[in-house]
Amino acid sequence: MAAIDILEVSKIYAGGVEAVKSVSIDIADGEFIVLVGPSGCGKSTLLRMVAGLEEISKGTVTIGGRRINDVEPADRDIAMVFQNYALYPHMTVYDNLAYGLKNRGTPKAEIDARVAEAARMLEIEPYLTRKPRALSGGQRQRVAMGRAIVRKPAAFLFDEPLSNLDAKLRVSMRGEIKQLQKRLGTTSLYVTHDQLEAMTLADRLVVLNGGRIEQIGRPLEVYHTPASTFVASFIGSPAMNLVQVTREGTRLHFGGQVLETGRLPPLPAELTLGIRAEDLRLAQPGDPSLRLKVEYIEELGAQRLVHGTVDGKTLTAALSPEIDIADTIALTVAPSRLHFFDTSTGKRITQPLDPAAGRRESATLPEPVLV
Numbered sequence: 001m002a003a004i005d006i007l008e009v010s011k012i013y014a015g016g017v018e019a020v021k022s023v024s025i026d027i028a029d030g031e032f033i034v035l036v037g038p039s040g041c042g043k044s045t046l047l048r049m050v051a052g053l054e055e056i057s058k059g060t061v062t063i064g065g066r067r068i069n070d071v072e073p074a075d076r077d078i079a080m081v082f083q084n085y086a087l088y089p090h091m092t093v094y095d096n097l098a099y100g101l102k103n104r105g106t107p108k109a110e111i112d113a114r115v116a117e118a119a120r121m122l123e124i125e126p127y128l129t130r131k132p133r134a135l136s137g138g139q140r141q142r143v144a145m146g147r148a149i150v151r152k153p154a155a156f157l158f159d160e161p162l163s164n165l166d167a168k169l170r171v172s173m174r175g176e177i178k179q180l181q182k183r184l185g186t187t188s189l190y191v192t193h194d195q196l197e198a199m200t201l202a203d204r205l206v207v208l209n210g211g212r213i214e215q216i217g218r219p220l221e222v223y224h225t226p227a228s229t230f231v232a233s234f235i236g237s238p239a240m241n242l243v244q245v246t247r248e249g250t251r252l253h254f255g256g257q258v259l260e261t262g263r264l265p266p267l268p269a270e271l272t273l274g275i276r277a278e279d280l281r282l283a284q285p286g287d288p289s290l291r292l293k294v295e296y297i298e299e300l301g302a303q304r305l306v307h308g309t310v311d312g313k314t315l316t317a318a319l320s321p322e323i324d325i326a327d328t329i330a331l332t333v334a335p336s337r338l339h340f341f342d343t344s345t346g347k348r349i350t351q352p353l354d355p356a357a358g359r360r361e362s363a364t365l366p367e368p369v370l371v
């Protein structure tokens with residue numbers, strides 16, 4: 001096991017495409033880091049540079065304090081798990097698991113012991129004599145994991161390992177990977193475009209956008225205090241509502257409707273307001289509120305997503321399915337739950353409130369008032 005230090009690493013492909021732009025991530029020993037972002041943002045490129053499958057154009061990567069820029073992939077003491085499993089089709093599961101160890105000249109008894117241990121952990125003991133084609137997708141994924149585990153590497157690198165599985169299997173494999181990583185305590189760098197996978201697996205997640213880091217933080221920290229509109233709309237489902245508003249004193253103008261917040265930090269006159277769908281609540285009679293013209297409703301079972309407009313501005317509210325929805329509904333939100341972004345840069349303006357502070361604030365700040 002080892003810490004991984006990625007320091008100002010860039011990748012410039014032949015032809016001049018700068019896929020990764022001066023990325024720095026300090027990964028602690030045993031930490032589970034998830035790289036998340038849309039397709040093409042440079043996740044695989046960064047992972048492959050750590051693995052040694054791509055040359056590092058600029059910057060330094062150290063694993064366990066050793067600079068590995070020029071170290072051969074096989075000598076980096078890492079194990080990689082890919083989306084397509086990359087199992088040898090003509091070999092049995094046992095041989096797939098044993099292959100890397102055999103190549104390294106590990107004694108037979110040691111190989112047997114490690115394969116048996118990994119197979120037990122992953123519950124694939126009954127399949128050791130089968131070929132990969134005789135396995136389900138989930139079982140193949142387990143074998144791919146097993147091949148990484150038997151190596152007892154300093155770090156695991158995962159590139160979208162669950163993308164080929166159906167939704168239900170993905171959720172259960174996600175849980176297995178998390179538990180396994182906790183048990184083994186192996187430093188892990190995991191790539192996914194799936195924000196839910198990132199939220200549930202990561203000790204800390206790294207949100208990438210166009211080759212640059214938008215934010216690094218613990219999942220809830222990123223969820224509650226997104227550093228930019230990009231992060232706000234990428235992390236969390238449904239995406240955070242982002243509305244252009246004008247500020248006048250402590251009032252926020254949504255076109256014709258006005259939200260009286262009671263108190264605001266220093267803000268420009270024009271800004272982007274962020275509100276999570278789950279922070280909007282149905283106002284009780286007499287409560288201050290915004291009027292939402294309902295356009296359509298999505299029933300999710302546990303929640304009901306109500307999509308509509310406030311003075312032409314699109315807004316989604318996640319409400320309880322028990323509530324009856326009229327054509328126009330009155331919504332309210334605690335001022336402590338409002339997020340403010342600079343409209344031109346997309347960056348967060350105020351220092352965010354942590355969830356505990358948010359609860360304290362909402363107890364002391366007045367509810368918004370519609371004027």
Ligand SMILES: Nc1ncnc2c1ncn2[C@@H]1O[C@H](COP(=O)(O)OP(=O)(O)O)[C@@H](O)[C@H]1O
Nearest residue numbers: 013014017019038039040041042043044045046
């Ligand atoms: N071998 C390559 N040569 C040139 N450009 C590449 C190569 N591989 C990836 N890219 C480009 O680098 C960017 C990042 O790609 P990638 O790291 O695969 O993204 P992700 O894994 O986040 O989807 C993309 O614009 C992609 O087209």
Ligand SMILES: [Mg+2]
Nearest residue numbers: 040043044045
């Ligand atoms: Mg990729």
